Structure formats: structure tokens, C-alpha cells
Amino acid sequence: MDIASSFTTLLVEDSMSLGALYTEYLRTEGARVTHVNHGSDALNELKRWQPDLLVLDIQLPDMSGMDILEIVQSEYPDVTVIMITAHGSIDIAVDAMRSGAFDFLIKPFDAKRLSITVRNALKQRQLVNLVAKYESSLPKPHYMGFIGESLAMQTVYKTIDCVASSKASAFIIGESGTGKEVCAHAIHNAGNRSDGPFVALNCASIPKDLIESEIFGHTKGAFTGAIANRDGAATRAHKGTLFLDEICEMDLELQSKLLRFIQTGVFQRVGATKEEKVDVRFVSATNRMPWDEVKAGRFREDLFYRLHVIPIELPPLRMRGKDILLLASSLLKEYNKEEGKTFKGFSPEAKQCLKSYPWPGNVRQLQNVIRQIVVLNDSETIEIDMLPIQLTSTSAIKSEVAKPQAAVVKSQSLRGDSDASSFLDGIERAAFSGSEQYAKSANEKSDDIVPLWKTEKQTIENAIARCDGNVPKAAALLDISASTIYRKRQSWDELEKA
Numbered sequence: 001m002d003i004a005s006s007f008t009t010l011l012v013e014d015s016m017s018l019g020a021l022y023t024e025y026l027r028t029e030g031a032r033v034t035h036v037n038h039g040s041d042a043l044n045e046l047k048r049w050q051p052d053l054l055v056l057d058i059q060l061p062d063m064s065g066m067d068i069l070e071i072v073q074s075e076y077p078d079v080t081v082i083m084i085t086a087h088g089s090i091d092i093a094v095d096a097m098r099s100g101a102f103d104f105l106i107k108p109f110d111a112k113r114l115s116i117t118v119r120n121a122l123k124q125r126q127l128v129n130l131v132a133k134y135e136s137s138l139p140k141p142h143y144m145g146f147i148g149e150s151l152a153m154q155t156v157y158k159t160i161d162c163v164a165s166s167k168a169s170a171f172i173i174g175e176s177g178t179g180k181e182v183c184a185h186a187i188h189n190a191g192n193r194s195d196g197p198f199v200a201l202n203c204a205s206i207p208k209d210l211i212e213s214e215i216f217g218h219t220k221g222a223f224t225g226a227i228a229n230r231d232g233a234a235t236r237a238h239k240g241t242l243f244l245d246e247i248c249e250m251d252l253e254l255q256s257k258l259l260r261f262i263q264t265g266v267f268q269r270v271g272a273t274k275e276e277k278v279d280v281r282f283v284s285a286t287n288r289m290p291w292d293e294v295k296a297g298r299f300r301e302d303l304f305y306r307l308h309v310i311p312i313e314l315p316p317l318r319m320r321g322k323d324i325l326l327l328a329s330s331l332l333k334e335y336n337k338e339e340g341k342t343f344k345g346f347s348p349e350a351k352q353c354l355k356s357y358p359w360p361g362n363v364r365q366l367q368n369v370i371r372q373i374v375v376l377n378d379s380e381t382i383e384i385d386m387l388p389i390q391l392t393s394t395s396a397i398k399s400e401v402a403k404p405q406a407a408v409v410k411s412q413s414l415r416g417d418s419d420a421s422s423f424l425d426g427i428e429r430a431a432f433s434g435s436e437q438y439a440k441s442a443n444e445k446s447d448d449i450v451p452l453w454k455t456e457k458q459t460i461e462n463a464i465a466r467c468d469g470n471v472p473k474a475a476a477l478l479d480i481s482a483s484t485i486y487r488k489r490q491s492w493d494e495l496e497k498a
């Protein structure tokens, strides 16, 4: 705000004559003044509009100026408050400053004293605005539970800031472990529902016959085992956010009930005859491509349009550049503390390897890798040989793959054959001759080879058995999401039938 330009002021002073005098003083400073005599009137005005300055008498006929200050501090923190106090009540004025008032004026005061205080207040507002503007233009390394300052993540933070206070449904997509749940929490916490509940429901991990009751609740006796009335997620999320994780895994029949609920806010508990209405903001997430699911007939198109109002895409970790090391360092610090270790950082080779690995399990996989290293080693520096084999072998594969390609480029440039199509032909030829060799040796021992899905099935089933049938726990240890396991089970059934 430009100090010279006009500013708005709400003056709360019960004496009509003093009110008129202060209004005159303030107008001389360039203020557009609204004068009220009572605290309740001031609160009504504040509900309708927020002034730049609130000039507030401490002693009012209906309430204390201190009470109003407290309300302003919690509900309208951008309003700058100047208190007016009678001579002899300076202690109260000092308390007011401790509670967040900018300054105080002791009655009687003249136009000059008021002018100095008002100008200081406006200057301070100007500086605060400037700092806020500057800060918002800097990349944020942390945001609402996220770590990451890459451009891709800054875009995500900006989108969350813009949509947080809207009631429009948000739809988060991203690979498993990219932070979709963190994002849903951030939308809730950054918005005006942050004081309300955040209720998360994983549509993949709840058995099909229980999910309707999980969302809408049930009445006593609605089905075997319903021994009492129970609120569902819809009721619990009233005035807050309902996060529907893995939404594409929801049964088609339930999708139509959900559609009606989203359209009207009205639903019926399982077994109930009465309808209930709630005020809920929907945030959904999936690691599938939702439109592909619509085209395949697994996700209702009308539900897609209801939920997919504000799409937010979380980039895979491999697309976040230096965020990988930022996250790795932060996790190292956290796990060091938890495990009582003294790691200080990563060797340059280890850093290179972390940066070039494709991280199919994204941030969750990075967490597991760093935890594993910290638990299994004792040192100050994380060296490349402490990294799990899959990380180092991938970079080894990459450099191996790079070699024949480099050789192709070299031989082509020696021949003077630099055109792009023959370059690609060269790579294809190299790859083909490689695959021919593999195929030859593979045929010799083909009896031992089983389809990849069977090996994968065995690994997953072993993990579930070792976790006593606990699918989410097995999924966490396998570095995949529980929904991936459910999906894979479905596809194994189909493959076995085929």
C-alpha cells in the first residue's frame, strides 16, 4: 500500500464529540473513515469489510476493546490495530501491544501525535506486504508437509494455495508414493476448512461389501454384525474434507450412490429410511489415468466430471531434479535422530547414483532406502557401496547401455554418417544384435523360465503370508501401494483363467 494513497479506517469511539474530532484528524492523513460507537457495531462492520487500520478505544459501553482486539487477532490478522486509552490505564495499553496491537494513543492527544502513529502503522503495513510479496516469489523448499523446491513442485504449491479455500472438488493424480495424501492434507490445511475434520477413506483397501457403510454409516441391525448405529466418513467429515483415496478402485454400483451424494450433499445410511445432509469438500486421488478408466467403463463419466473439477498432478520423483537430494538429506537427518546414528551426508558418487536412479516407488521408496542405509551402517558419510543393489545396478545398466550407443555414434561420425535416422538405425541394430544373442542363450535354458507375472505373484504372496495376511503391511514392505496388490490379484485371476 502506498503511504500517500488513501487508506480505510474503522474508528471505534463511544464519545460522539471525540469521534468527530478523531475522524477529522484521520481524514487529514488521507483516511476514509467509518465511525461507530459500540463494540458490537465494530464487530458487525468487520464481518462485512476489513479496514487497513482499526483505531479502537479500550473502554466501550458494551464490551472491552481488549476483547475486540482478541477477535481481530484471530479472525482478521491483516488489520492493523491502534488502541486509544485514558490516562492512567497505560498498563492495559501495554498488554494490548503484547496481544498484537501496533501502538496506543493516550487521551487527550492532538492531530500531530495521531499523525505520527498512523504513519508508522502504514509504513509497517507497507513493509509487511513487501516482505510477503518477496517471500511468495521465492521458491519454497518446504510447503505444508512437502519438501521440494523444484519448479514442478512450486507449481503444485501454487495450485494448492489457489484452490484450498474453494469448495470445488480437487482430483489428485500421480504415481504411487508421489505424495497424493500429503497433497490432500495440504489442501485441507491451507484452506478455510482447516478447523474442520479431515477424513480419509481408502477405496481400495476396504472390502467391497463394507465400503457403503464405511462412507455413509449404518443403523443398528442393518446387516449381520451391525450391533449399533455407526457414523460413516460422510458424517464425520461434516464441515471438513472427505478424501477419497484410490477412487478408481470403487465399485461401479457404489459410484452411482456417491454421485448423488456429491451432487446434493444428501445420503442415506445403510438400513436407514431418513436422509441426512452434510457440508463436505471432496478431494480424490488415484495412481491410474482416470480418463482411461472412464473409457474402459470402470469409472463413471458423470462421477469423473463431478470430482475432476480441479486436477492436480504430482510429478514423479525422477522429474524433480535436485529435490531428490533435498529429500534424501532431510530424511537422513530425521532417521539419524531416530536411530541414534551420526551420518553427516552423502559421497559425490552416492549423490550421483541417487540423482540418476528412476525411483519407481517415488518418495516412499526413497524413505525406505535411506532408512535401510541408516539402520544397516555406521559411518559419517553414505558411500555408494552402502546403497541397495537395485540402485547401483540400475546406474551400472545405464552406463552399460550408454557404451554401445556411444560406440555407434563414434563409428558413424568416423564414417561421416551423421544423419539422425541412420543414428537411430545404428542403435536399433545394436539393440537387435544384443537381443538376438540373449534369445539364443535363453532358448538353450528355456525350460527353467517362468512368466514374470508368476514370479511376481509368488513374491507378493510370500510377503503377504509373512505379514500374516496383512496386505497394507506387505505392500509397505514391498514398496508398492495396497491397491497395486489388489489390482495385481485381479489380473492374476484373469491370466490364470486364460
Ligand SMILES: Nc1ncnc2c1ncn2[C@@H]1O[C@H](COP(=O)(O)OP(=O)(O)OP(=O)(O)O)[C@@H](O)[C@H]1O
Pocket: 145, 146, 147, 148, 174, 175, 176, 177, 178, 179, 180, 181, 182, 183, 286, 287, 327, 363, 364, 367, 480, 481, 482
Ligand atoms: N514432497 C514430499 N516431501 C516430504 N515427504 C513426502 C513428499 N511426498 C511424499 N512424502 C512422504 O512419502 C510417503 C508417501 O506419500 P503419500 O502416501 O502421500 O503418497 P501417495 O501418492 O498417496 O501414495 P499411494 O498412491 O501409494 O497411496 C509419505 O510418508 C509422505 O509423507
